[in-house]
Amino acid sequence: MEPAGIVIEKLAKIYSRRGSEVHALKGIDLEVRGGEIFGLLGPNGAGKTTTVGVCTTRVKATSGRVTVNGIDVRADAPAVKRSIGVVTQFRTLDRSLTIRENLAMHGMYFGLHPKDAWVRADELLADFRLSERAGAFPDELSGGMAQRVQVARAIAHHPSVLFLDEPTAGLDPQSRLALWETIEGMHARGITVFLTTHYMEEAESLCDRVAIIDHGQILVLDTPEALKRSISAETVIELRLETPNDALVERLRALPGVVSAQASGDAVRVLTASQDGVLPRILAEANGAGLKDMTMTKPTLETVFISLTGRDLRE
Amino acid sequence: MSDGSMTLAPPARRAMYARAFYGLIRRDMRVARREAFQLSMRTIMNPFLFVFVFAYVFPKIGQQFQSGGGISFATIIVPGLIGSAIIFNGISAVALPLVMEFGATREIEDRVMAPLPTAAVAIEKIVFSAAQAVLAGLVVFPFVYLIPSTPVSVHVNNWPLLIGVFLLAGLVSSALGMAIGTVANPRQIGLVFALIVIPVTFLGCVYYPWARLHPVLWLQILVLINPLVYISEGLRTALTPTVPHMHPWAFFGALLALFALLMWMALSGFLRRVID
Incomplete structure (x- = not known):
C-alpha cells in the first residue's frame, strides 16, 4: 500500500498543437505528504495547471506515473475522483442551477442521498457565509463569492485531497485573505492541500513545503524557510x-x-x-x-x- | 490488475457509478423542469403552425395539396412532424448546452469530475435527452391529430414496433446532437443549425413518403444519409400503415447502424473535449 498523499514520478506531458510540440512538463518528480499544504510556485506557463490536470485525471500524461492516495490516476480515474476535490482557475459553477442546487447536486454525484445532500448544502452555505445568496445563480455573484462557492463545492463530498489551481487569481485582497483562512481550516481538519500559485506571498504564508517550477521542471523543493535560507x-x-x-x-x-x-x-x-x-x-x-x-x-x-x-x- | 480495484470492491464500485449517474439525471431533470415552458414552446410552435396552415387553413380556403391515393395530406404529415419534433429536440437538448459548456463556460467540469467513467457522463446526457426527445414527439401528437380540418387516419397495429421506433429515434437524435456539440464552437452554432438541422428536417421525408420520391431519383438516394428519413418511415409504418412506407428491416437496420456510428462519434468527441 502506497502512502496517502500524492506521488508524481517522472511525469512528462507534451501537447501537440497544429503540428508543433509543447513540452509542458519535462519529467517531474514530487511527493506531497498526507495532511500537508503543498505549494507549486511558478510563473504563468511553467506547467502548474498541467500538473494539477494530470493529478485530477483531466490531462493524460505522455509518460510517468501519478498516484493519489495510492491509486494510479490513469488506471482508475473514478476512484481517484471520489477522494479528491478540485477548484480550477476557471469559474465552473453550473449556471443552470442556483448556488444551493450546485452544492446539493455535487453531493448527489458523489453518492449522497438527496435528503442528505440538501442538508449538506445548507451546512456549507452557512459555513461559507453564503446562506443569504442560496437562491442566486452563479452569474449573479461577485468573483470572490463565486470562488467561495467553488471551494465549498469542492469539499462537499469530504475529499481527503484538495487541489486548488491558482485559487486566488483575480480575487480582491479581502477575498484572498478569507480564502487563505478557509484553506488553513481544511488543513486543520487533516485534508491534504495541493495548491498552485504565482503569488509568492501565498506560497510563503500558507504552505508547509513549496516546490518552485519553471519551464516544466522542478527547480527546488523545501519549506519556505529553508528555501529562503538556501540563498x-x-x-x-x-x-x-x-x-x-x-x-x-x-x-x-x-x-x-x-x-x-x-x-x-x-x-x-x-x-x-x-x-x-x-x-x-x-x-x-x-x-x-x-x-x-x-x-x-x-x-x-x-x-x-x-x-x-x-x-x-x-x- | 490496477491499484484502484484493490481499494474498491466491484459491488461498491457499481453502486458508486449508479449513484453518480442518478445524480446527473436528477440534475438534468431539475434544469429541464425549470426550462419546461421554453422547451415546450420550442417543441410545439413549428408543428402547430405547420399543421394549422397546411392542414387546417389550406383545406378551408380550398388550396389543397395533391396527395393522391385517397390519403389526406394531414395523414401523411403526422409521422413526419412527430419525427422532426423528436430529432429537433434530441439535437437541441444536447448540442445547445454542450457547445456553451465546452466553449465558453467550462461548467461541464463539475459533472466530469463526478466519480464515474467520463464516457458515462456523455451517455447520461444522451439517455436523458433521448427521453426528452421522445416526450417531445408525444407532445406533438395531439396537435397534428386534432388540428387538421380534413380527416386524419391513424392506426397502431403494432405497439412494440411503435415503441421501438420512438426509442431508437430519440437515441439517434441525441447522439447526433452530441456529435454536433463536440465539434461546433459557440460562434458556429447558428451556422451548424442552418447547415445540418434545417436540411435534416426539410429533407427527412416529413411531407411525403420516401417511396414517392422516385421521380427525383437522385434525391431519393441522397436523403438515405438522413436519419430523419428512417424515423419518419418507421413512424409511418407504425402509425399510418396505409401510406407507403419502408420495410421494418430497412429502417431498423439503418437506425441501428446510424446509432452505432453517431454514438462512436459522440463519445470519442466528448472524451477528446474533456481530457487533454
Missing part, C-alpha cells in the same frame, strides 16, 4: 538608477558581504549577508551612478525564484 542572504537591497549600469553591477559583486548582484532593467538587486558596513560600501559605489531610490527587504520566495532563474515571477 544565504540576510537582506535584499534594491537600487533604482537613472540608467542601467553594468559596470556598477560588476563592482557591487566584488564587494565583501555581497552574495550576488543582478541587473533588472534600471534596477540592481543586491543580496547581502549580514555584515556590518555593507550598506555604506554599496552606497559609496552607487554614488555618482544616478541612484534614485533604494529599498531593503528580507529575502522572500520571489528572491529565491529570481536567484534561480534570473527572472521575476511576474515576467
Whole structure:
C-alpha cells in the first residue's frame, strides 16, 4: 500500500498543437505528504495547471506515473475522483442551477442521498457565509463569492485531497485573505492541500513545503524557510538608477558581504549577508551612478525564484 | 490488475457509478423542469403552425395539396412532424448546452469530475435527452391529430414496433446532437443549425413518403444519409400503415447502424473535449 498523499514520478506531458510540440512538463518528480499544504510556485506557463490536470485525471500524461492516495490516476480515474476535490482557475459553477442546487447536486454525484445532500448544502452555505445568496445563480455573484462557492463545492463530498489551481487569481485582497483562512481550516481538519500559485506571498504564508517550477521542471523543493535560507542572504537591497549600469553591477559583486548582484532593467538587486558596513560600501559605489531610490527587504520566495532563474515571477 | 480495484470492491464500485449517474439525471431533470415552458414552446410552435396552415387553413380556403391515393395530406404529415419534433429536440437538448459548456463556460467540469467513467457522463446526457426527445414527439401528437380540418387516419397495429421506433429515434437524435456539440464552437452554432438541422428536417421525408420520391431519383438516394428519413418511415409504418412506407428491416437496420456510428462519434468527441 502506497502512502496517502500524492506521488508524481517522472511525469512528462507534451501537447501537440497544429503540428508543433509543447513540452509542458519535462519529467517531474514530487511527493506531497498526507495532511500537508503543498505549494507549486511558478510563473504563468511553467506547467502548474498541467500538473494539477494530470493529478485530477483531466490531462493524460505522455509518460510517468501519478498516484493519489495510492491509486494510479490513469488506471482508475473514478476512484481517484471520489477522494479528491478540485477548484480550477476557471469559474465552473453550473449556471443552470442556483448556488444551493450546485452544492446539493455535487453531493448527489458523489453518492449522497438527496435528503442528505440538501442538508449538506445548507451546512456549507452557512459555513461559507453564503446562506443569504442560496437562491442566486452563479452569474449573479461577485468573483470572490463565486470562488467561495467553488471551494465549498469542492469539499462537499469530504475529499481527503484538495487541489486548488491558482485559487486566488483575480480575487480582491479581502477575498484572498478569507480564502487563505478557509484553506488553513481544511488543513486543520487533516485534508491534504495541493495548491498552485504565482503569488509568492501565498506560497510563503500558507504552505508547509513549496516546490518552485519553471519551464516544466522542478527547480527546488523545501519549506519556505529553508528555501529562503538556501540563498544565504540576510537582506535584499534594491537600487533604482537613472540608467542601467553594468559596470556598477560588476563592482557591487566584488564587494565583501555581497552574495550576488543582478541587473533588472534600471534596477540592481543586491543580496547581502549580514555584515556590518555593507550598506555604506554599496552606497559609496552607487554614488555618482544616478541612484534614485533604494529599498531593503528580507529575502522572500520571489528572491529565491529570481536567484534561480534570473527572472521575476511576474515576467 | 490496477491499484484502484484493490481499494474498491466491484459491488461498491457499481453502486458508486449508479449513484453518480442518478445524480446527473436528477440534475438534468431539475434544469429541464425549470426550462419546461421554453422547451415546450420550442417543441410545439413549428408543428402547430405547420399543421394549422397546411392542414387546417389550406383545406378551408380550398388550396389543397395533391396527395393522391385517397390519403389526406394531414395523414401523411403526422409521422413526419412527430419525427422532426423528436430529432429537433434530441439535437437541441444536447448540442445547445454542450457547445456553451465546452466553449465558453467550462461548467461541464463539475459533472466530469463526478466519480464515474467520463464516457458515462456523455451517455447520461444522451439517455436523458433521448427521453426528452421522445416526450417531445408525444407532445406533438395531439396537435397534428386534432388540428387538421380534413380527416386524419391513424392506426397502431403494432405497439412494440411503435415503441421501438420512438426509442431508437430519440437515441439517434441525441447522439447526433452530441456529435454536433463536440465539434461546433459557440460562434458556429447558428451556422451548424442552418447547415445540418434545417436540411435534416426539410429533407427527412416529413411531407411525403420516401417511396414517392422516385421521380427525383437522385434525391431519393441522397436523403438515405438522413436519419430523419428512417424515423419518419418507421413512424409511418407504425402509425399510418396505409401510406407507403419502408420495410421494418430497412429502417431498423439503418437506425441501428446510424446509432452505432453517431454514438462512436459522440463519445470519442466528448472524451477528446474533456481530457487533454
